[in-house]
Amino acid sequence: MKLDFSFLWTAFIKLLPAVPTTINITVVSVLCGFIIGTFVALSRIYKVPVLNQISTVYVTIIRGTPMLTHLMILYVGLPLLIDGLGKEFGWSFRSVSIPMIGFAYISFSITAGAYFSEVIRSGMQAVNKGQLEAAHAIGMTTPQALRRIVFPQAFAAALPNLSNSVIGMLHGSTLAFTVSVVDINAQAQIVASTNWKFFEAYLAAALVFWGLTILIERLTALLEKRVNLYNRGGVA
Amino acid sequence: MGAQFDITYVFEYFIKLLPFIKISLLIVAGSILLGLGFGFLAALPRLYKIPVLKQLSQIYASFFRGTPILIQLFLLYYGLPEILKLVSIDISKLPVLLFVIIAYGLHSGAYVSEGIRAAVSAVDRGQVEAAYAIGMTGFQAFSRIVFPQALAISIPILANLVIATLKDTSLAFTLGVMELTGKSQTLPTMSRHFIETYIALAAVYFMISFILEKLFHLAELRLLRHETGVVKASRISLVRKWLNRELPAEIALNKGGSGI
Amino acid sequence: MIKLRQISKSFGRNEVLKGIDLTVEKGEVVAILGPSGSGKTTLLRCINYLEKPNDGEISIDDFTVHCRKPVKKDIHILRQKTAMVFQQYNLFRHKTALENVMEGLVIVKKLPKDEARKKSIELLEKVGLGNKLDSYPSQLSGGQQQRVGIARALALNPEVILFDEPTSALDPELVGEVLAVIRKIAKEGITMIIVTHEMSFAQDVANHVVFMDEGVIVEEGNPREIFQSPKEERTRQFLARITPESTYVI
Numbered sequence: 001m002k003l004d005f006s007f008l009w010t011a012f013i014k015l016l017p018a019v020p021t022t023i024n025i026t027v028v029s030v031l032c033g034f035i036i037g038t039f040v041a042l043s044r045i046y047k048v049p050v051l052n053q054i055s056t057v058y059v060t061i062i063r064g065t066p067m068l069t070h071l072m073i074l075y076v077g078l079p080l081l082i083d084g085l086g087k088e089f090g091w092s093f094r095s096v097s098i099p100m101i102g103f104a105y106i107s108f109s110i111t112a113g114a115y116f117s118e119v120i121r122s123g124m125q126a127v128n129k130g131q132l133e134a135a136h137a138i139g140m141t142t143p144q145a146l147r148r149i150v151f152p153q154a155f156a157a158a159l160p161n162l163s164n165s166v167i168g169m170l171h172g173s174t175l176a177f178t179v180s181v182v183d184i185n186a187q188a189q190i191v192a193s194t195n196w197k198f199f200e201a202y203l204a205a206a207l208v209f210w211g212l213t214i215l216i217e218r219l220t221a222l223l224e225k226r227v228n229l230y231n232r233g234g235v236a
Numbered sequence: 237m238g239a240q241f242d243i244t245y246v247f248e249y250f251i252k253l254l255p256f257i258k259i260s261l262l263i264v265a266g267s268i269l270l271g272l273g274f275g276f277l278a279a280l281p282r283l284y285k286i287p288v289l290k291q292l293s294q295i296y297a298s299f300f301r302g303t304p305i306l307i308q309l310f311l312l313y314y315g316l317p318e319i320l321k322l323v324s325i326d327i328s329k330l331p332v333l334l335f336v337i338i339a340y341g342l343h344s345g346a347y348v349s350e351g352i353r354a355a356v357s358a359v360d361r362g363q364v365e366a367a368y369a370i371g372m373t374g375f376q377a378f379s380r381i382v383f384p385q386a387l388a389i390s391i392p393i394l395a396n397l398v399i400a401t402l403k404d405t406s407l408a409f410t411l412g413v414m415e416l417t418g419k420s421q422t423l424p425t426m427s428r429h430f431i432e433t434y435i436a437l438a439a440v441y442f443m444i445s446f447i448l449e450k451l452f453h454l455a456e457l458r459l460l461r462h463e464t465g466v467v468k469a470s471r472i473s474l475v476r477k478w479l480n481r482e483l484p485a486e487i488a489l490n491k492g493g494s495g496i
Numbered sequence: 497m498i499k500l501r502q503i504s505k506s507f508g509r510n511e512v513l514k515g516i517d518l519t520v521e522k523g524e525v526v527a528i529l530g531p532s533g534s535g536k537t538t539l540l541r542c543i544n545y546l547e548k549p550n551d552g553e554i555s556i557d558d559f560t561v562h563c564r565k566p567v568k569k570d571i572h573i574l575r576q577k578t579a580m581v582f583q584q585y586n587l588f589r590h591k592t593a594l595e596n597v598m599e600g601l602v603i604v605k606k607l608p609k610d611e612a613r614k615k616s617i618e619l620l621e622k623v624g625l626g627n628k629l630d631s632y633p634s635q636l637s638g639g640q641q642q643r644v645g646i647a648r649a650l651a652l653n654p655e656v657i658l659f660d661e662p663t664s665a666l667d668p669e670l671v672g673e674v675l676a677v678i679r680k681i682a683k684e685g686i687t688m689i690i691v692t693h694e695m696s697f698a699q700d701v702a703n704h705v706v707f708m709d710e711g712v713i714v715e716e717g718n719p720r721e722i723f724q725s726p727k728e729e730r731t732r733q734f735l736a737r738i739t740p741e742s743t744y745v746i
Contacts, residue, residue, distance in 0.1 A: 061438075064399075064445040066406035068417065069438040076430040080241065171304035175407075185306060198314035206303040206311055213302035362586035365546050369580035370600035370652060373572065380603060384590050462590045462632040 004200050011191050011204035018187035019208065021101070025173040025183065028105045030166050033112020040117035045124055055117070062114035067107075067172050074107040075179055104176040108169065115165050123158025124150065156227040163220035167213050184208055245432035246439070249423050253440050259415040261444070263337055263405045268398055270341025275348020282353055293349065300346035305339070305404050312339040313411055336408045340401055347397050355390040356382060388459035395452035399445045406441070416440055497522055498656055498687070503542055503552035503563065505535075512538045513549070514711040520656070520704070523685040527692055527702035527719075531734060535711040536691045540658050543689070544578040545571045556655050576604060579649035583661040585641040587633040593620060593644045594629040597651050605652065619647040623677050639670030643677055650681065657681075659690040695738055699723050707731045 040059060043051035062070065079095030086093060127150050135145035155162075174185035182190070184205050192201035278296055281289035300308065313335050317328045359382050367377035409418035420437040424430045498520040505513040512535045520526050528536045541547040542563075543554060549563040556577050561570045587596050594616055601612035620626055623643040633641050642662055649657045662678065663671045675697050682688060682701050692698055698705060698719065705722040707715045707730075715728045726732045 061442060064442040064449075065438040066403035066417075066441055068406045069434055069441060072434040073431060073438060076434065080431060167302075171306075174304040174306040185304065188307070188310075192310075192314075198310065199318060202307055202310040202314060206299075206307045209304055209307060210299060210302040214298070360586075360589075362582060362584050363588060366580075366582060366586035366588065368546060368575060369544055369578075369582075370648065371572065371576035371604040372600075376603055380599070381588055381590075388590065462592075463634045 003203075004197060007195065007197050008200045008204055011188070011195075011197070011201045012207070014191050015184055015187050015204055015208055018182055018184045021176075021181065022170070022173050022183040022185075022212075025101070025104050025108060025176055025181070026166070026170045029108035029112045029169050029173070030116075032105070032109035033116045033165075033169070034120075036109065036113030037116025037118075037120050040113060041120040041124065044117070044121060059114045059117055062111060063118070067111045068175055068178070070111050071103065071107040071175055071178060074110070075103050078103065078106070100179050101176070101181045103179050104173070104181050108172065108176075111172065112165070112169050115168065116162075119158050119161040119165055120154070122161065123154040126157035127153045152227075156224075159220060159224050159227060163216060167216055170212060170216070171209065241431060242429060243432070245427065245429040246436045249420070249429075249433050249436035250439055252423060253416055253419060253436055256414065256416050256419045257440065257444065259333075259413070260402065260405050263333070263340060263408060263413075263415060264398060264402050266337040267340030267344055267401060270337065271344030271348050271397075271401075274342060274345025275352060278345060278349035279352040279356075282349070283356060297346040297349050300343050301350070305343050306407050306410065308343055309336065309339045309407060309411060312342070332411050332413055336405075336411060336413055340404065343404070344397055344401050347393075351390050351393040351397070352386070355386040355393065358389050359385045388456070391452060391456040391459055395449065395456070398452070399448055402445060402448070403441065497555075497557060498543075498689075499553070499555040500539075500543070501553040501555070503539065503549045503554070505538055505542060505547060505549045512711050513542070515552070516711075516713060518706065518713065518716075520687060520689060523687055524704050525682045525687075525702045526689045526704045526706060527698035528689065528706045528708060529692070529695070529698060529722075529734070530708035530714075534708045536708045537660055539708070540580075540660050540689060540691050543656075543658055544575050544580055546580070576652065577655045578658060579652050579654035579656075580658045580660065581642070581645045581649050581662050583665050585633070585638070585645045585665070587641050587644055587648075589633055592630050592632055593625060593636065593647075596633070596644055597648045600648065600652050616647070616651060619650050620644070622650075622680075623647045624673070637670060638666045639673045642666065642674045646674075646677055646681070650686075656687040656689060659688060659692070661691050661693065664693055693738075695723075695735075707734065709734070 040055040042048075043055050044059075046052075078098070082093070082095045082098075085091070086095075131149050131153065132145055135149045136142075140148065173183055176183045177186035177189065180186075188201045188205035191204075192198040195201070278293040280286075281293050313332070316335060316338070317326075320327050363381050363385065364377050367381045372380070405415055406417040408415050409421060412418070416437060420433050424433045498518075500516055500518040503513055503516040504511070516535075516539055518526075518539075528539065530536045538547055542549045545561075545566075548566075552563045554561045554563065554574065556574070559570075559573065559577065561567075561574050587593075588599065591599060594613070597616035597619055598609075598612045601607045601615060602609060605612075607615070617626070617629065620629060623646055625640060625643055625647070628636060628640060628644075631640075633644070636644065646657075646662075659678065663674050666674065671694070675694065678688075678690070679697075679701050690698070690702070700719075702719055705717065705719050706713055707722060707726075707728075709730050715722060715726060715731045721727075722731065723735065726735060
């Protein structure tokens with residue numbers, strides 16, 4: 001095989017402008033997913049009537065279907081919904097004014113929400129029940145106890161899973177090409193087909209993703225060291 | 237875009253998609269089998285700490301876990317024929333399906349190798365000591381004591397992987413494979429009922445993952461019947477809780493969100 | 497007869513055993529006492545090579561392992577001549593009580609299955625668990641698990657059974673049943689080496705007491721000598737701290 005190293009480098013340079021798009025999609029979907037996930041997890045842990053059932057259905061369906069189908073359904077469904085409602089109520093807003101990347105943001109946030117809710121839920125369940133009782137015993141209210149005692153410990157317990165889910169969303173963002181958003185993957189496709197060097201282009205894209213993934217893993221490891229200090233018991 | 241929503245199309249397309257389940261499942265089954273092989277091979281040097289091979293298998297696992305499956309599909313599709321041309325094997329005529337299975341196999345193999353490592357190290361050290369103490373050899377201790385217990389521990393990991401792979405196969409259409417998603421792309425071209433197709437598609441995937449999950453749960457209960465005190469008390473959650481306790485925290489039980 | 501000669505063991509730079517010599521006659525019940533960190537558990541684990549001694553010799557009758565350059569086959573033979581009862585029981589979690597006892601007989605001793613089963617049932621009845629044959633470890637109390645552990649050790653007809661603090665993981669009310677079983681088999685003349693914190697038990701069952709501290713044997717002798725008139729100051733201090741309330745009535 002004649003691996004064209006100089007083209008590998010060229011492709012790499014050409015991919016760089018698309019990196020912010022990938023990062024944007026990942027960050028937006030992770031943040032929104034985290035917020036959705038927290039609400040969903042709390043309503044399931046505390047068995048809030050109605051919300052609990054809705055949450056369970058949401059999580060089960062999203063986790064049981066590919067992320068690609070979420071994007072497809074949203075991409076064709078949302079305009080139908082918005083334009084339908086718009087006609088009904090005489091809005092001037094039309095679905096065509098939603099930017100393509102908006103579909104990716106919304107759809108991936110919905111996907112991420114379901115996965116993050118499970119991560120958050122198992123993190124919360126990993127916290128010993130005695131911790132909450134002890135917090136109550138010294139006179140904290142439940143929100144105080146959650147915020148000051150349970151959440152920090154749950155976060156520490158959930159960190160490895162959180163990191164995995166963030167990486168999952170980073171990798172999942174490659175699906176954005178189906179709604180014509182030019183992320184790293186779509187850019188690789190463009191570079192590949194204009195130069196007829198598919199292997200090098202995708203190899204460059206793979207290396208970029210690999211680098212980003214390792215970066216997330218390293219950051220998690222650092223964070224873990226800080227967060228888990230208390231776990232070791234010593235004063236290291 | 238598209239026509240007015242009409243629920244009858246959802247049913248119609250659902251039925252039309254059913255025959256293509258077997259292609260998706262073929263990819264899943266082929267790649268998981270392949271992945272078990274790759275994963276086992278990659279796990280051994282790390283369990284037995286063989287120099288060089290150990291580093292290679294670490295790089296393998298890191299790369300295939302560190303890059304999106306979509307990119308891996310393209311990489312393999314364009315790269316593998318080139319690489320094999322070096323040893324003068326011409327595979328450019330092989331069906332695309334085979335490339336897809338190899339790509340998913342390499343991908344899942346990376347997760348399998350991590351899973352094996354995690355499951356083996358989750359078996360209590362005392363179990364091996366007890367095996368040695370009654371005079372077992374290293375091989376006997378592994379095959380009779382460690383392996384069966386590790387197997388039970390790894391069922392949920394495997395379940396997760398199989399379902400994640402099923403969802404990942406929805407990307408095979410990008411290489412033109414006629415699996416579920418690929419077929420769904422062709423359905424609404426005449427009728428313009430896109431949303432109905434995609435809902436039907438999601439429903440098919442949901443049905444398969446639901447059934448798979450139930451099957452794995454049964455297998456798990458059976459393999460964990462020795463933990464009866466735990467299993468009887470409640471159905472799934474406690475089994476998982478037991479597992480979570482046994483497993484070191486750094487191995488997440490799942491692929492996270494990456495099982496798209 | 498078991499003979500340990502100059503057994504030494506270090507973890508990194510930490511010297512845990514500093515050349516231990518110990519002779520155990522056939523049928524003796526040896527209790528090893530000592531403060532935690534004195535090396536008594538390590539010594540016990542060296543005898544069946546769960547820890548590799550750095551130097552020394554282990555002999556059982558006329559079979560000897562040279563610890564400086566041990567042969568793999570010899571370690572295997574050594575392990576077949578010894579059996580161990582663990583602090584954390586370490587029953588095979590995926591096997592029933594009966595299967596736990598049978599495992600060594602079938603796999604290591606290559607006994608036919610029905611013979612192994614018969615022998616295992618007898619042993620489980622002997623430790624009072626004839627009605628728990630098909631229970632998994634997770635369904636048994638700590639005391640019951642430990643009694644299965646003892647039956648598993650007995651099954652192999654070892655030259656010696658090593659007990660590593662067999663009751664220290666147990667709830668107080670379960671200690672008695674396990675000690676009763678050990679006492680019962682002690683009377684049958686099986687050689688045993690027991691690391692324990694149960695002073696009154698040691699005094700009562702052992703006929704050879706070894707007191708260890710900081711990796712050496714400080715003093716050894718028959719129980720009356722050690723408990724009533726210890727020669728060494730360290731032994732006296734240890735016993736003074738520990739004896740008053742150790743009274744499990746069996």
